[in-house]
Amino acid sequence: MDLSVRETQLHEERRPFVRATVVRAQPPTSAHSGDSALVLLDGTIEGFVGGQCTETSVRAAAQQVLDRGESLLLRVLPAEYDDFPETPGATIAVNPCMSGGAMEIFLEPRLPPTVVAVSGSSPVAQAVADFARRVDYTVEQIRGSDVPRDSAAVIIATHGGDEASVIRAALDADAGYIGLVASPGRGAAVLDEMDLTAPERARVHTPAGLDVGARTAAEIGLSIIADIVRAVRSGELARLPKQARPVPRTAVDPVCGMTVTVAESTPHLVVAGTDVWFCCPGCRRAYQKEHAA
Known part of the structure; x- marks a missing residue:
């Protein structure tokens, strides 16, 4: 995917978005330094900055970046992980479902001109x-x-x-x-x-x-x-265009407890007629296994 072409298109359409770039990654994360993605106003992610657990944290941080109009450095860490050098001023997101490794992702707002x-x-x-x-x-x-x-x-x-x-x-x-x-x-x-x-x-x-x-x-x-x-x-004058802004729907993963943004790509199951959402396929499999027993 050519993100530069997509950025130009979004700019011409006056659609706000966030540019997310992986600046540091430690194995066994699936992303690497230099990987990037665009996060749209509705939470859609185009590109790649990591697995679905990471995407959940990126979506949440992107909403904050759009609201404030300011860049943010996001540190995505597994639970109880301290083997990653500190970065002053970074926002930390702890993902309990990550299998290991850690990441830093730089989020930059791309807002239409006033x-x-x-x-x-x-x-x-x-x-x-x-x-x-x-x-x-x-x-x-x-x-x-x-x-x-x-x-x-x-x-x-x-x-x-x-x-x-x-x-x-x-x-x-x-x-x-x-x-x-x-x-x-x-x-x-x-x-x-x-x-x-x-x-x-x-x-x-x-x-x-x-x-x-x-x-x-x-x-x-x-x-x-x-x-x-x-x-x-x-902040007296809103920087986002005067358009109906979608409010991302969220749900709590019943396995790991993470709050996830409900999007087309979010793993989910229908249990007794009710949608159950998960941060990643691993949590979905664990839920299926538990409730199949």
């Missing part, structure tokens, strides 16, 4: 778009009041016009940051004329941007993008 939708063609609007591209954000031009559904931030810099319609559309699109370029008095007047709830009004930043004493169009554009960067990095 989308900044801009309404208007004023010098401020142009400056916002320019600075957004400089920090690798995706810029979308708003036509009328048609706000893209995956917009993380919406900036209205028309200096008049039907600003209320764009603000309403941005609120309905669940944009995390809505900025109206206007003086404090005019901005408040625009919002006063709209039938907004208190939480909705609180989501609209006007004047938009950080208060840095900006006067020129370039300075105002810079202050707005700086405020969006602040919101993204602080």
